[in-house]
Amino acid sequence: MNENIHPRPQLARGQWLDLNGPWDFAYDDQNEGLDKCWQLREDIYNKTIQVPFPPESQASGIADTGYHPYLWYRRTLNLPAAYNGKRLILHFGAVDYSAQIWVNGQLVATHEGGHTPFSADITSVIQKEGKQTIVVRAEDQPKDLAQPRGKQDWLEQTHDIWYKRTSGIWQQVWLEPVSQDYITNVRWTPNLSQNTLTQEITIQSHTKTPLRVRTQLFLRGELLLDDTYLLQGQTLKRDLSLAFANIERGDLLWSPEHPNLLDATITLLEDDKIVDQVQSYAGIRGIGTQNGRFLLNGHPYYLRLVLQQGYWPQSHLASPSQEALRREAELVKELGFNGVRIHQKIEDPRFLCWCDRLGIIVWGEIANAYTFTRESQLRLTHEWLEAVERDYSHPCIVAWVPINESWGVPNLLNDPAQRHFSQGLYHLTRALDPTRPVMGNEGWEHVESDILGIHDYAFFGETLQKRYGDEEAIDNTFASDQPGNRVLLFANERNSDAPIMLTEFGGISYRPQEGEAWYGYGTVTTREAYLAKYRELINSVLTSPAIAGFCYTQFTDTEQERNGLLTEQRESKFDISTIKQINQQPAAQLSGDAPIRLRENQ
Known part of the structure; x- marks a missing residue:
């Protein structure tokens, strides 16, 4: 369709x-x-x-x-x-x-x-x-x-x-x-502990007419709430109660397994006359980190992400069609992942809409610069603030990544100004959005991060188990080992609440064509060998009780980087059901865990 x-x-x-x-x-x-x-x-x-x-x-x-x-x-x-x-x-x-x-x-x-x-x-x-x-x-x-x-x-x-x-x-x-008076912005913030949905509306008014805002919330076509409020000034902030008769709380919550959305009709009224009307939607879900676990709706939740570059061979960063965006999201689910890390790109809002609808977790990330100057700082900060504002209300987005692998802060370890910039982006993002984890620098050289993502392209599962197999192994890796020849943690102590995830690994290339300049982070020559290697690497992560999630590199081949699970044209290289079965094996960190009460990020 x-x-x-x-x-x-x-x-x-x-x-x-x-x-x-x-x-x-x-x-x-x-x-x-x-x-x-x-x-x-x-x-x-x-x-x-x-x-x-x-x-x-x-x-x-x-x-x-x-x-x-x-x-x-x-x-x-x-x-x-x-x-x-x-x-x-x-x-x-x-x-x-x-x-x-x-x-x-x-x-x-x-x-x-x-x-x-x-x-x-x-x-x-x-x-x-x-x-x-x-x-x-x-x-x-x-x-x-x-x-x-x-x-x-x-x-x-x-x-x-x-x-x-x-x-x-x-x-x-x-x-x-x-119209002469119209709605310019709608912003949604769910609060599970208060059982409310905060609505913020901004309008542009060219008249002095008294206006009211009517909000109607629907769940699968059923009207749940009809709220009308007098607008004073050009902004409205209102907490909408989510306590509905005959509706179980679980039926409202958004998750990859149950991507429930509340559809919203917002009407600007002058007396009983409709001045403006927009359609929107919201997802009710809570995000947190606690005791080394990632929490979704108060429960430990294991992230099984895939790195998505968002490039198409015929159209580059632009999607070739609306249907391509939907198919992209569907393929993520079919491969057995519950989310994507959109890499170095602020993706088309229509793709995020499909992630909201289909139930796909997203890490929001921006394209970085490659040098540290006054101009690069101003540019990145300005664009990042616009990105967070644009995508704030998407329930699919559960984390923010303003910097990847010290790109744009290449001398972070030795230059206090670069560390201050990374910390500044972290705190600025948390101030704008205190509801989501933020990674001040994703992959290594963590100065301040709510999730400790590690990039490690070791070819052997045994190597990954040695480095991340349990808490002691991870402590040793943080203290002495340097995957990618980079220090993992700048601070003297780890934040005990911050989950540890392997957020780039794998990158295995299957049978590059003759003459290609890219051979992956490791190469195999048969489909059977690839699937065996893929299972080996995924299992080495899933069996660690200290790891809270992963992000495999990568979703598709991208130009000369031939290490995708799919081709550039989004065609399968391997049996998709086998990849899905491997990805959805139980994770050791979740075994025996009882639900944890959600503590809001501070």
Whole structure:
């Protein structure tokens, strides 16, 4: 089934105009477009690009992987008659890396940050008659290592674990008609100990009319709550009780096994007149860490994650279709994982929606820079705050990862400023979202983290058992061993509440094609050998009572990195049922454990 999901699933209106498709396009390699006012011209556009696919990709129709730092887009459109008298909001899901937007020759928006959304109210520049013209100038410096770029290669030819670039528009573009007063943000925070769901609503008001907010919550179509409240100012924060007659508490809770969601209809009212209405949803679940365990809804819960790069061969960071996003989530479940670590990418909100619906745990992560400068700190912090704000209400997200493997803080051990930056991001994230664990630096050199993730690509299960087989082995590993030739823990003492997880391991490559530059972190030559090695590595982790979860590398082959469980085209290399059976074997840490009362993260 190919369902048309709104580009912003937790704040969806029924009326919106999809602006994906063919746009006029031009490179500006000499960076002369601003001086020559290209935003006012139409003769310089000599190509056609399929938005939202980056020009480096085949799906864009251009497929030019060379260095082109400056990109220009142009599109004209006629507004539907139904939009007359409405305010018009122009939305961009993501433009890598910075963008300037003109409508009818007037600058309406600027934005920096290649993975986060932005919008502009373009009502005042709309022409009453004729076509409207939208122009986008995107800048993406391919060699700038202070720019948060994640896995996008800065070399002309891809190498090692870095892939082809994604420049310019790569997520959805749409136009939305709204009333003079309209809802701009909805935020949900479940609180299991209080049995409440906190609702925060922000509106934009262009009138002085008294307004009320009506919230209706539904569980599988059944109305559970109908709450109306007078709006004072432009924000509303309200605790909604989850004590419903004839509804068991367990029927409300979200988990991978039971991904229950509360659908919400939020209506802005002037007297009895509907001013604005949006559809949203919330998941009721609690996250915590205690005594070395990860807790979901007050119970120890073992994480069985897979590393997902979020690249497609024909479209790079952009998903090739809505159906591809849904199929991505379905395959994670079919392989027997209960979650994904989305690696060095802020994923399309529609994928997170499928994770919410299907029950897939997600670690939210941002693309990092590769150098430590004032500019790299400001850029990463700004974009990370936007990412946390965008995805805060998704129940699937259970942890935040602002830094991976000391990327962007390469001298963290010896430079106090780099340690302060890592700690600062940790504390800033916890201040914005005290409900989820945060890893100040994922993989090694932990300065401050609620989960101690370890990256270890040992080829033999025996090696992993020696390092992580029990608490004593882990203490010895933290004290003396250095997987990846990196110190694991910067602090003198481990936080006893912080779970220990093997958050990158495996990476086994099966039969690389002749001439490929990548051979994985270890290579086997037959399917039988791969499955035996996979079972060996997974078992070495599952049998440790000291390990609270894992993240296997990786979900799919990605360009030259041929170490996926699936091919780049999401086709199975091995029997999926066998992989699932291996992944879902019992975990030693959970054996005999009684439920633990959830203690909120402090």
